[in-house]
Amino acid sequence: MSNQHMGKAVPHDSAAKHVTGQAIYIDDIVLPAGHLHGYVSMSPKAHAQITSMDLSAVRTSPGVAAVISATDVPGAIDIGPVLPGDPVLADGWVEYAGQALFAVAAGTESEARAAAKRADITYDDLDAILDIETARAQGSYIVEPYAITVGDAQAALAKSANQLSGKLAIGGQDHFYLEGQVAVAMPGEDGDMLIYSSTQHPSELQHLVAKVLGKSSKDVTVEVRRMGGAFGGKETQAAPVACQAALLATATGRVVKVRLDRDDDMMATGKRHPFHVNWRVGFDADGVLDAAAFDYLADCGYSPDLSLAILDRALFHADNGYFLKNALIRGFACKTNKVSMTAFRGFGGPQGMLGIEAVIDDIARHLGIDRLDVTKRNLYGRDGTRDATPYGQRVEDNILPELIDQLEASSDYRQRRTEITAFNASHSHLKRGLALTPLKFGISFTATFLNQAGALVHVYNDGSIQLNHGGTEMGQGLNTKVAQVVADEFGVPLDAIKITATHTGKVPNTSATAASSGTDLNGMAARDAAQTIKARLAAFAAEQLGADGENLSYADGNVLIGEKTLTFAGFVRQAYMHRISLSASGFYATPKITYDPATRQGRPFFYYAYGAAVSEVVVDALTGEHRVLRADILHDAGRSLNPALDLGQIEGGYIQGLGWLTTEELWWDGEGNLKTHAPSTYKIPAAGDLPADFRVAFFQGENREDNIGRSKAVGEPPLMLASSAFFAIRDAVASVAGNRLNPSLDTPATPEKVLMAIEDIKQRRDTEQ
């Protein structure tokens, strides 16, 4: 193996196509003549019995080729990904406003839309649960509440010198992938179905399409070349439109495309879970935690989807980077009549961490100690003590103390703290705030069986290579990284390798490209495939070329066999002539991980990824408006496989997290209708929201575990760096009242919420005096 590509800032394999508009997304595929457009009609009711559904006028509307409702589904109606609960089309009642009622296929999208409006549907309204607190009061849960415990939190709380309690409401987040949900279904012979989908999970989608069609997985093929963004929003949420397209294609025998427009996409598809976190902690005079009790209440929406795993991950991250000797961490999976909340970058981890960061923040202000000092004092230990997480995994690779020290120095944290204190003392309306927050994020799917991957590598007898793996490309550069791995295995240039679309016919039974695991899993699987071929080549060289197989060396497009150098192409050509198989599948299963869901103890994570950020903000105390002036990030990507791509994940993650915590507000009305269902009312960050001074650096180190190239996963963790901006805003708000009182500020910290927090803290200050 050579090391010519791994570790290099190789451009994204599609970069040249991206910048010229030549990259093909699903909506760009040229479809055969006679193809149809599907439209899915959505429920206007949050919770209701459907008393009648008359679709006769829809059927006779111009251009309509087919109309289907639940009764027309040949196979199963339920397409819940893990547990049942998600009907592909409403089956007698509706449980959220936006739920799919029926689907129409017509010659054009506007014909299909116009036809759908002619439906005559009557409902009997049912009581709708629209918020977390009502769900809790009524005991409306997806599963019974559960807890992770360590030590005796209640007893330790009672004995603690200091106690504090608090609560934080955390908003959800729409993915706002620029390319909305879309799928094309192409019927074939024998009722086979080929699906082009913008999905992170081709295998699950294949399975679900087969299920609704009453077929089996062998009858359905799913292909995905690339997605126009996903962020978790296309893990389970791509399946409904693909299933609906497949049903319409089956009904008509024609090619059907279903593409949700932005408003429909935002109303119909799942989002990041809103959470409420209630906490009570005990700590000593230095701010070191003795005991912590957390209640995490997740708004799961109407169905399980992935909520249980997401709530698990929230609870697994209630410690963030901090040692909790005594902890009671309870989870409540609240069922409400909203869209089913789903995977979103971080998968509950960000909400978990935000809870304890609020605790650290409050303790610091309560004791009059800098937040950074309270942070440092509570970190996990490094000497085999204070290193057990509440779920029993030992933190063996804790680099946070040195990482934070480095960032503290490089960001001039102490100096700027002094300057900001002076600034705030001399400015009545503009207030600055500063915060450093760390992150520790567990890498692996917490459902252990998902930590497997496959790959298929073909070496052609001209020396070129086709690379397939089970992961999907959503912009993160997974294909590029996996190609770097394979190129180095064979010692060939990157352009000798063709990365193909992800295809269920090539690599079966894949896991979603999710949990930041894409490169870890698929890189290893592809390497395994390459090594299988190399083992055959070594045996061939030993037998036919008199080489000692151990001494084969691949570099610069050549193979060194003993004293002899052959071109890679020449060598594989010879192997082919001697009837050596040049194609192999590869497989990888993450080692070491084990977790017992019954006891909620084990080692769910192969390793942890770390990082920290310092954000500085300025808040206008008269309007609540704020800006991030500067952000400094130090992030741990292990030995980065591709610093250019990893930098993109860090920068993009921080900004996406900033949107989640400051501007992106999901707002449902009293009837359960999402009113922020377009960019006119839902504000994601724009270029102008970027910190004017943005400094990102990699922590120098490598993964202690034998992960691909000693790198670390980098997809999700950087999002959590943005919590530093939220706590900087909190710092600025607290400065209005002398930095002694803890602001009550929920997320997203919109100007409105910041202004209310400022008014509240002023009142409390005045009451106190």
Next chain:
Amino acid sequence: MDETTVISCTVNGEAVEEIVPARLNLVDFLREKLDLTGSHVGCEHGVCGACTVRLDGVIVRGCLTLAAQVNGATIETIEGVTATGEVADLQEAFLARNAAQCGFCTPGMVMSAAELLTVNPDAGRAEIRDFLSGNYCRCTGYQAIIDAVETTLAGRKNGGSTT
């Protein structure tokens, strides 16, 4: 609703004459009638900028412009500006700085950035940020895009419009 109109226009240097529904918007016209799929449909609200194209030399939202409005006009899309090479340096800078991740916003971003390069060749980072604030990118966090535009501006100042 079904009313149609005939339009003649120049698209990427080629004369085009088509019968179009009166309500067809420009980006759908380009994508569906002319197979110019580099312009993307992101929000259909005029907010995200993925459909940005040039109309008589000035950028517009392809989703907020009707095809019927471009009768007699000159249209340039990402395919056109790529073919002429006018943004080759900008595209190269995007590539070098990983300024595209999923790539869906990128053609629109390149079209907007191309306008900035001509209307404000002295733009600093603040001006670049402001100018590009009408184009959403959900992946990159913009830093790479702003860097790429800054690099291109510097390159052009130092002579030559291509790298």
